[in-house]
Amino acid sequence: MSNLPSEPEFEQAVHEITSTLEPFLEKNPEYRRALAVVQIPxxxxxxxxxxxxxxxxxxxxxxxxxxxxxxxxxxxxxxxxxxxxxxxxxxxxxxxxxxxxxxxxxxxxxxxxxxxxxxxxxxxxxxxxxxxxxxxxxxxxxxxxxxxxxxxxxxxxxxxxxxxxxxxxxxNEFSGILTGKGANWGGSFIRPEATGYGLVYYVTEMLRDLDGTDWKGKRVLISGAGNVAQYAALKVIELGGVVLSLSDSTGALTAKGEEGFTPADIAAIADVKLARKSLTAFNAESRFEWHEGKRPWTLFDKADVALPSASQNELNGEEAKALIKAGVRYVAEGSNMGCTQDAIDIFEASRKTTVSATETKGMVFYAPGKAANAGGVAVSGLEMAQNSQRLKWTPAEVDAKLKDIMVTCYKTCWETGSKYSEGGAIPSLVAGANIAGFIKVADAMRDQGDWW
CATH class of the missing domain: 3.40.50.10860 (Leucine Dehydrogenase, chain A, domain 1)
Structure with missing residues (x-):
């Protein structure tokens, strides 16, 4: 890659994958050839x-x-x-x-x-x-x-x-060449909600495995104000959590009281964003506070869950430290590569200090976007299946399939992470996601003659 133009985001993504693959590659060195191939489009x-x-x-x-x-x-x-x-x-x-x-x-x-x-x-x-x-x-x-x-x-x-x-x-053809289509011309129910809902379903499994708990009473920080953030917030509220923040590129909106955002607040914010306006257009009244140019991660002294759901590299190392100081136990990316590498390193370092599954104080359980936000593309895949069959499943059917996919994805990350994680009593979900995804793709490429 040294002879190519600088591509910082792509290079960061490749580094994040390759660094966590190393324990697997040491045991299976032949897969290094696949890694070299899979990096090139x-x-x-x-x-x-x-x-x-x-x-x-x-x-x-x-x-x-x-x-x-x-x-x-x-x-x-x-x-x-x-x-x-x-x-x-x-x-x-x-x-x-x-x-x-x-x-x-x-x-x-x-x-x-x-x-x-x-x-x-x-x-x-x-x-x-x-x-x-x-x-x-x-x-x-x-x-x-x-x-x-x-x-x-x-x-x-x-x-x-x-x-x-x-x-x-x-x-001159009507075919399923795009997903996210309108509901009455080939689209799937639950597609707008899928990434946000799937994120919450994934974290539900994390909550159970780390602390044996659920969303009730959890103080949740969410960034972004688009589809992912909105539907993640609605699902968190439905499951008993308290949403304390949303944000956009101009700043962060935070709840002052213990009630947090309500479904009505989320609906009003959805209207603001549909009109392509800043969150400053939301009538915040006295229950909220606007923080110009800020992100939510340093604005609270106490929180439990952080869901970066805006864009790449939106949570850095200093903000990761602030979340740990505030008592955050769970970070899961609704956005793609939402955390910088130094933030991931800080979260993973806290995991490596655990000596037993019952002694995890001070640990942050971190889930990468390629696993935690896979719900959107999962329902896109379900939309493709419906288009191929010329069928339309009910919202309940699609939601059940989405939940099953996210639970299976989590189990895959946990089990693969348990096998290959370095340090700590709790497996690394980022290592599990990277290694499991890589093995599946690499094996298919080998079967098809792309490397051998």
Whole structure:
């Protein structure tokens, strides 16, 4: 990688994987060849997107699709529309997606794509024109048995609808080439809620195994205010927890009292974010406090659970120390690579100090995004299955399948971590997730002749 342009996010993701794989690789050195191969995307597509603004001037953006690995099935991963989008970020997301998808147990490969287009401040007509121009090129490279993109930051139901409509016109076919579709034209129930719900289902297992407890009375810090954060908050509240914070790129909103956020508060915030406004537009009244430019992690003296659910590298080492000082016992990523490497190192160091499963005081139980936030892509996979069968399952059926997938994912991480973790009486979920996902993908690649 030394001869390549600097790609800090991708290099961080590769380091995070490779560092935890070492105990497995020492016992199985032949897999080092697979590690060298799996780091390189099978294909990267870059293209120009030219579209017309409402004032009839011409705009141009960069479009990307990183088709990272298809050993387990069609490439699967979101399309991000945000001005920060570049190849480093998309390669990191695609690389993570490969192993995340493997952990769901569904037959999906990994990929990621998007554009540096910013939907904020654009009219619906301008977004439609961009989506049609974007799909004009992307349609050449995707298909229900080739590559099935989904939503991501900046790509919600509106954008998916426009892209699907464009694909249908260009290709003259109605097929499940995108997930996150509308409920009455091929979408699945529970898809908007899936990542947030799945995150909470995963942490439910962590709570039981570390402390023999549940969500009742737990003080929960959540960052972000999009779909993941909103539905994680609603599920936490439903299960008896107290949500103390939400945030966006402009700052953090924190609850003053013991009640925390209510479902009505979350609904009002959802309306604010749907209008693409800052959290400052939420009528905070006297029950909340606004912290301009802040993240939630250093704003509380006491908390139990932290769920970073906004973006990558949103929780650093100093903030990790602040969470430990506040008594936080559980950190699980709703965002992709939400914690910096130094934060992960601090959490893992606290785990390594445990001498028995019953003496875990001061320990933080940490779950990486590739496992904890796999619920979104899991229900995307279930949407693909429904499309293939021309069926639509009930919300209860999808939710039950989602919960089963997240519980199985957790057990896989715990069992693999127990086998290969270094130090501590409690297994490393990050090592378990990385090693389990890697073995599944590497074995499939070997069977198909990608390494031997």
């Amino acid at each position: 099978e294909r990267i597509v870059q293209f120009r997107v030219t579209w017309e603004r409402d004032d009839l001037s011409v705009a141009v953006n960069r479009g990307f699709r990183v088709q990272f690995n298809s050993a387990l099935g069609p490439y699967k991963g979101g399309l991000r529309l945000h001005p920060t989008v570049n190849l480093s970020i998309l390669k990191f997301l695609g690389f993570e997606q490969v192993f995340k998808n493997a952990l769901t147990g569904l037959m999906m490969g990994g990929g990621k794509g998007g554009s540096d287009f910013d939907p904020k401040g654009k009219s619906d007509n301008e977004i439609r024109k961009f989506c049609y121009a974007f799909m004009q090129e992307l349609s050449r490279h995707i298909g229900d048995n080739t590559d099935v993109p989904a939503g991501d930051i900046g790509t919600g139901g509106r954008e998916i609808g426009f892209m699907f409509g464009a694909y249908k016109k260009i290709r």
